[in-house]
Amino acid sequence: MESAHPARGAFDRMTALFWRRPKLLTALLIAPPLLWLGVVYVGSLAALLLQSFYSIDEFSGIVVPEFTLKTYAELLIPSNYDVIVRTVTMAAAVTLASVAIAFPVAFFAARHAKGRWKAVFYLGVMLPLWSSYLVKVYAWKLILAKEGIITWAAEGIGAGNVLGAVLAIPVIGGNSLSTSYIGTFLVFVYVWLPYMILPMQASLERVPTSMLEASADLGARGWRTFRSVILPLALPGVIAGSIFTFSLTLGDYIIPQIIGSSRFFIGQAVYSLQGTAGNIPLAAAFAVVPIVIMLVYLAVARKMGAFDAL
Amino acid sequence: MTAAVEFLNVSRHFGTVRAVDRVDLSIAEGSFFAMLGPSGSGKTTCLRLISGFEKPTAGTIRIFGEDMGEVPPNRRHVNTVFQDYALFPHMNVRDNVAYGLMVRGVDRRSRRDKAEEMLSLVKLDGFGDRKPAQLSGGQRQRVALARALVNEPRVLLLDEPLGALDLKLREAMQDELKALQRRLGITFVFVTHDQGEALSMADRVAVFNEGRIAQVGTPSEVYDRPATRFVADFVGSSNVLPPDLTRSFGGPECWASLRPEAIRFAPAAEARATGRVSALRYLGSGTRVALEAGGQEIAVLVPAGNPLPAVGDRAGLTWDSDALHLMEGA
Known part of the structure; x- marks a missing residue:
């Protein structure tokens, strides 16, 4: 056989x-x-990296393909430097706010929601991602506008002066929410929040209940358990989420164009430099900035032991 | 003397499931107490009721006479060794052990000293700087022990403490736990589904079945004089005889237990009963012979070196008259 x-x-x-x-x-x-x-x-x-080491001939406007750090030096000109500081500050604020808002949501979903409620959670978090980003941003423009629902509601409950006082804050205030940094900030947080919630929820879900019980068993109150056990174990998820919110904010050029004071963010600077201005080297140098910031951020996070629990 | 732990008519229901059903229990101070039962019998829930991770649906739990009704886990003088050890993966062994001290605000230096002391108690000197992931299962369990003991609990709870260890290590740890308990003199309460573990370590054993305690007693009481059919079968897989078979075996008409190792083969003239051999199972230290007698399977444990019958043989059986344990209440 x-x-x-x-x-x-x-x-x-x-x-x-x-x-x-x-x-x-x-x-x-x-x-x-x-x-x-x-x-x-x-x-x-x-x-991209190569282009950023080129420079542009000021008279002819032609790219000179020779190695130089001149273009990077241009980033330090106050008008350019301001763009970077503005963008990084916004990205940091958006990230911190996203962490603060996402954590309770993710914690509830990971530890308490079961079966049907879990489905409701996923749907609630994912649903905004299914509609177009532009539609959401324009919707927010209407919501935040001077004639929009927020102003209307604030006046309706007699809080019109509170809104006025918030908008009167220098720098972040403005004529209306939709033309202030507050508005830009709110829309950024709204749009990127799901990217913070989902990785956070995944990492919180991996923390065994017995570990929280062990902490309580050894005498820890809720806050101590949160600080010494939950947060360190959830940190990889928080970092993953913050990479999204931080880098997406660093690179976005549409939200600040539609909502906010018309001052440039890095993305807008890149957009206009490579377009009408034709200054590809400076656009490339600007584009390298978020990459470097993210690398530094990850190195610091690693150094601080954010990935120890992985 | 007040009991270390006392349950007064305690129930814990999950929906319609009665995980713990009207349990009364008293655990003496300084004893090594085992809660033995199959999975789902309520033993782990009882342990969690003591630690405070479950609240009773009804009844009262006292620890050293004090009602625990409103006392959260972090304020009970009770610590737990968790089944999966629940070591904090982001902390090294020393910080894990010192966690309870850090929580109570003990200064760094005393914390370190005390943690090293606890590590040496569980024979892990010099392991303080390692991470839990770098340890073997047995070492992790020792860390969990040291961590639970650092707060000097009055009652130590152990949830299936040896479940994740291999056989050899398990036996060594049994002796070690027993020695540790004697040395510290505190009450140990452990949960296990392994009757051998319960019998060899505990001073007293509570056998759980379907949320209730079937019997509490010393290991030999539970083994030699099981109170119910369940206990007889679960602890040491005894032959459980229905009333009519007990009678044909020479006893009164009631349920009885007859240990496999108490039965011997005998010539037909001296036999108290006869049966037909249906299967042999080799165990190394002996052979378990299954016989068909009176319409039921009877197991006989034959120590190694004794002659064995063949499958299909008819064999006479005998036992000492006090070996037949009657269970009137069963």
Whole structure:
């Protein structure tokens, strides 16, 4: 009697080939994404980095393809530097606010919501992501406008002067919410919040209940357990979420254009520099700023032990 | 003397499930107490009622005479060794052990000294700087022990303390836990589904079944004189005889327990009963012979080195007359 079935066609022979050479299958599977990441993605990043070391000829407006740090020096001109400070401050504020708002939501979803409520949670968090970003931003413009529902509601409950006082705060205030930094901030927080909640919820879900019980068992009150056990264990999720909120805010050029004072953010600066101004090197240098900030941020987070619990 | 832990008619219901059903229990101070039962029998819930992670639906729990009704877990003089150890993965071993002291605001230096002392108590000197992930299962369990003992609890609770360890380590830890309890002199309450573990470590054993305590007693009481059919079967897999079989085996008409190791093979003339051998199971230290007698399976434990019958043989059985334990209340 035969001890093996004969091969039945090409697929059988292919299966046999992959069985004999398992690395061949891995190579075939990994090649397309590797090409995409390596060439298209990392390649364009390298091109970007290269461009940022070029400069523009002030008279002809032509890019001079020679290595120089002149373009980076231009970032330190007050008008450019302001753009960076403004953007980083906004990104940090948006991230902190997202952490503060997302944590209770994520905590509830991870530790208390079961079955149907969990589904409701996911739907509630994901639903805003299904509608167009532009639609949401314009909707917020209407909500925040001087004639919008917030002003109307504030006046209706007799809090019109409170709103007036908030808008009278220098720098972050303005003529109306939709033309102030407060408005920009609110819309950023709204739009990026799901990206903070989801990773946070995933990391909180991985903290076993017995660990919280152990903390209480050893005498800890709620706040101590939160600080010494929950927060450190959830930190990888918080960092993951903050990478989203921070870097998305750093790079966004549509929200500050539609809502807020018309002062530039990094994204808008890049957009206008590579467009009408044709200053590709400076646009590239601006684009490198968020990348460097994120690298520094991750290095600091790592140093502080944010990934120890991974 | 006040009991270390006392349950007065305690129930804990989850919806319609009665996890713990009208339990009365008293655990003496300084004893090594086992809660034994199959999964879902309510033993773990009882442990969590003592630690405070569950609140009774009805009844009163006292610890050293004090009603625990309104006392949260962090204020009870009770500490727990969790089944999965629940060590904090982001802290090193020393910080894990010192956690209870940090919470109470003990200064860093005393914390360190005390943690090292506890680590040496559980024979883990020099492991303070490691992370829990770098330890073996047995070492992690010792850390969990040290962490629970650092607050000097009056009652130590252990939830399936040896469940995750392999056999050899389990046996060594049994002796060690027992020695530790004697040395510290505090009350240990542990939950287990392993009857061997309960019998070998505990001073007293409570056998749980379906949310109720079937029997409380010393290990030998529970083993030799089981109060119910359940206890007889669960602790040491005894032969549980229905009333008619007890009678044909020479007893009165009531349920009885007959330990497999109490039965011997005998010539037909001297036999108290006969049966047909249906299966043999080799155990190393002996062989478990299953026989068909009076319409029921009877197990006989034959120590190694004795002659064995073959499957299908008819065999006579005998036992000492006091081996037949009657269970009137069953």
